[in-house]
Amino acid sequence: MEIVLTGKGGPEMLRVDDRKAPRPGKGEVLVRTEASGASFAEVQMLRGRYPMQPGFPFVPGYDLVGRVVEGEGFRPGQRVVALTRTGAWRDQVVIPAKIAVPIADDVDPGVAAAVAMNGVTAWQMLHETARVRPGQTVLVHGAAGGVGSLLVQLARLAGARVIGTASAAKHDLLRSLGAEPIDYRKGNVAAEVRALAPNGVDAVFDHVGGKSLDESWGLLAPGGVLANYGSAGTLLDEGHPLRPYVGTVRRLAWWQLRRLFGLTRGRKAAMYYVKPGPGFAKALTEVLRLVSTGELTPHIDRRLPLTEAAQALTLLTTGQATGKIVLEAAVH
Numbered sequence: 001m002e003i004v005l006t007g008k009g010g011p012e013m014l015r016v017d018d019r020k021a022p023r024p025g026k027g028e029v030l031v032r033t034e035a036s037g038a039s040f041a042e043v044q045m046l047r048g049r050y051p052m053q054p055g056f057p058f059v060p061g062y063d064l065v066g067r068v069v070e071g072e073g074f075r076p077g078q079r080v081v082a083l084t085r086t087g088a089w090r091d092q093v094v095i096p097a098k099i100a101v102p103i104a105d106d107v108d109p110g111v112a113a114a115v116a117m118n119g120v121t122a123w124q125m126l127h128e129t130a131r132v133r134p135g136q137t138v139l140v141h142g143a144a145g146g147v148g149s150l151l152v153q154l155a156r157l158a159g160a161r162v163i164g165t166a167s168a169a170k171h172d173l174l175r176s177l178g179a180e181p182i183d184y185r186k187g188n189v190a191a192e193v194r195a196l197a198p199n200g201v202d203a204v205f206d207h208v209g210g211k212s213l214d215e216s217w218g219l220l221a222p223g224g225v226l227a228n229y230g231s232a233g234t235l236l237d238e239g240h241p242l243r244p245y246v247g248t249v250r251r252l253a254w255w256q257l258r259r260l261f262g263l264t265r266g267r268k269a270a271m272y273y274v275k276p277g278p279g280f281a282k283a284l285t286e287v288l289r290l291v292s293t294g295e296l297t298p299h300i301d302r303r304l305p306l307t308e309a310a311q312a313l314t315l316l317t318t319g320q321a322t323g324k325i326v327l328e329a330a331v332h
């Protein structure tokens, strides 16, 4: 079984297809999927706006948690996580062995799926891009989303004060996670952040992109870091999907040039993109450790059968989800 995205449009463009179980080749592993995530990346793919997405039709699915069926270097039944970008929404998936990260057997696969791509993204941006320290103040855009809700929790664990933007209906969640909420849909976000943090913030995590980056840059305190990791604000734009990123790269290059001449008061900006490899495995291990000790609890909006992926994307595209929607495959 696999979920095929047949073309540009809405969630109705997803189709459930039958498929014979594949066999792994050399350097590959066959994994029986237990869970995968639904994310903003698939929302962008629906609209043909995800940079470098394959041509239609294709099978989406950015990450997966599952058990190894067969493959060199792995024991059958071993639980693994993999960052696939596409192709994970299948009940059985062949992946390159080098992207399969073994994880403990006793982890709830749905919880692991909620922190796979999202937890690593949040952890790496917080600890490697922005290097947030205790006592600092950070601004998290999209703080009620899959990545955002983990960023808030990880930043609080790191001892930071957190200001978060979200729709008003999601402010109780933000408060329960320890963030001070701002409604980005009405009012002036920059003015509200300045009222809460008159000296600026030490880090901004900005997935909105476009003009939001200029505002985020302007909110940084001396020495602060702007981490850009998405372009949610340009979802409805027309034109080539890479166009918004050209604007982003231009901005980052300009700020970097000014920084070299000592003109940014120590502020810097960076673009973050999650990728498989040793860094992913290291961050995932740390995030799962925090989950196992109970220090980090991903907010799972709901768990749906993988065959209901279209409903997951309906919830995401209509802004009805908070935290993460996890898709679970039927276990045969």
Ligand SMILES: NC(=O)c1ccc[n+]([C@@H]2O[C@H](COP(=O)([O-])OP(=O)(O)OC[C@H]3O[C@@H](n4cnc5c(N)ncnc54)[C@H](OP(=O)(O)O)[C@@H]3O)[C@@H](O)[C@H]2O)c1
Residues within 6 Å of the ligand: 038, 039, 040, 041, 117, 118, 121, 141, 142, 143, 144, 145, 146, 147, 148, 165, 166, 167, 168, 170, 184, 207, 208, 228, 229, 230, 231, 232, 233, 234, 272, 273, 274, 275, 316, 319, 321, 323, 324
């Ligand atoms: N660079 C990377 O490696 C990487 C990795 C993972 C994710 N991402 C990016 O991270 C972002 C979040 O992904 P996700 O899967 O966590 O998404 P998600 O669960 O759908 O959450 C996205 C949140 O963003 C908010 N939002 C949507 N449009 C917005 C806009 N125009 N302005 C301000 N806020 C807006 C929504 O807030 P409300 O619901 O409160 O309205 C929503 O809660 C996406 O942009 C995604 O592309 C990047």
